[in-house]
Amino acid sequence: MPSSATHRHQIPLACRKAACQKKPVSVTSAPAPVLPRAPEDNELLPEDYFRRLARAEIFPDEAPLEIDLGSGDGSFLLSMAEKHPERRFLGVERLLGRVRKLCRRSHQHGLPNLKVLRLESLYTVEWLLPRQSIARIHLLFPDPWPKAKHHKRRLVQEPFLRAVQAALLPGGELLFRTDHAEYFEWALEQVEAFEGLKLVDWLPEEEFYAETDFQRQWAEVGRSVHSLRAVTAS
Numbered sequence: 001m002p003s004s005a006t007h008r009h010q011i012p013l014a015c016r017k018a019a020c021q022k023k024p025v026s027v028t029s030a031p032a033p034v035l036p037r038a039p040e041d042n043e044l045l046p047e048d049y050f051r052r053l054a055r056a057e058i059f060p061d062e063a064p065l066e067i068d069l070g071s072g073d074g075s076f077l078l079s080m081a082e083k084h085p086e087r088r089f090l091g092v093e094r095l096l097g098r099v100r101k102l103c104r105r106s107h108q109h110g111l112p113n114l115k116v117l118r119l120e121s122l123y124t125v126e127w128l129l130p131r132q133s134i135a136r137i138h139l140l141f142p143d144p145w146p147k148a149k150h151h152k153r154r155l156v157q158e159p160f161l162r163a164v165q166a167a168l169l170p171g172g173e174l175l176f177r178t179d180h181a182e183y184f185e186w187a188l189e190q191v192e193a194f195e196g197l198k199l200v201d202w203l204p205e206e207e208f209y210a211e212t213d214f215q216r217q218w219a220e221v222g223r224s225v226h227s228l229r230a231v232t233a234s
């Protein structure tokens with residue numbers, strides 16, 4: 001696990017203070033989520049950023065949990081959470097302004113099944129998410145890092161896929177979308193070479209899958225979208 005010194009700067013001071021003040025969440029109780037009383041209550045503030053979370057610390061029930069990595073302005077999550085009140089959604093986003101905006105919008109929409117975590121995606125999947133607990137992980141229009149010297153920064157490669165496989169339930173899914181053809185080919189190769197996930201067809205037409213903000217922007221300028229879906233062995 002990386003040293004605390006490396007990651008302290010990623011955790012906002014306000015979060016650390018608030019996390020210290022928060023009461024521990026009971027792992028034994030399983031009530032349905034209640035509507036947060038204030039927009040900031042939609043933010044998930046782990047008590048300890050260096051200990052793996054229990055499933056109940058994210059949402060205290062057993063409903064299917066989906067994670068959106070790099071949730072941006074949150075359009076995708078808002079639509080999904082509205083359409084599926086029976087599911088739980090967690091957005092992971094590093095930018096404070098976007099996290100606050102999504103907390104606010106989630107509160108305005110009255111969505112008790114949507115929370116946001118301000119943290120780095122790979123760290124979250126590798127070190128914070130509970131093992132074998134997540135139904136779906138969405139990675140939609142991530143930074144493509146187009147220059148060859150920056151390819152090593154791309155999320156979709158072996159360490160990420162290993163962490164994804166460990167976090168997903170048996171039969172759980174990774175859903176990846178990009179407008180960047182070359183990153184898509186790269187991602188396909190990485191998943192094909194990784195034995196823990198199996199490529200399957202994209203979702204059936206009739207299944208609701210919300211558009212993202214970036215997807216809408218790319219559609220306006222006529223760029224095509226490439227989609228990849230992979231499942232863990234059930």
Ligand SMILES: C[S@@+](CC[C@H](N)C(=O)[O-])C[C@H]1O[C@@H](n2cnc3c(N)ncnc32)[C@H](O)[C@@H]1O
Nearest residue numbers: 070071072093094095120121140141212213214
């Ligand atoms: C290109 S935008 C896409 C946003 C959204 N998924 C969409 O399709 O509209 C990428 C988002 O991921 C966030 N991001 C980039 N790298 C990240 C990382 N390593 N951890 C967490 N968030 C990250 C950025 O701040 C940005 O909001």
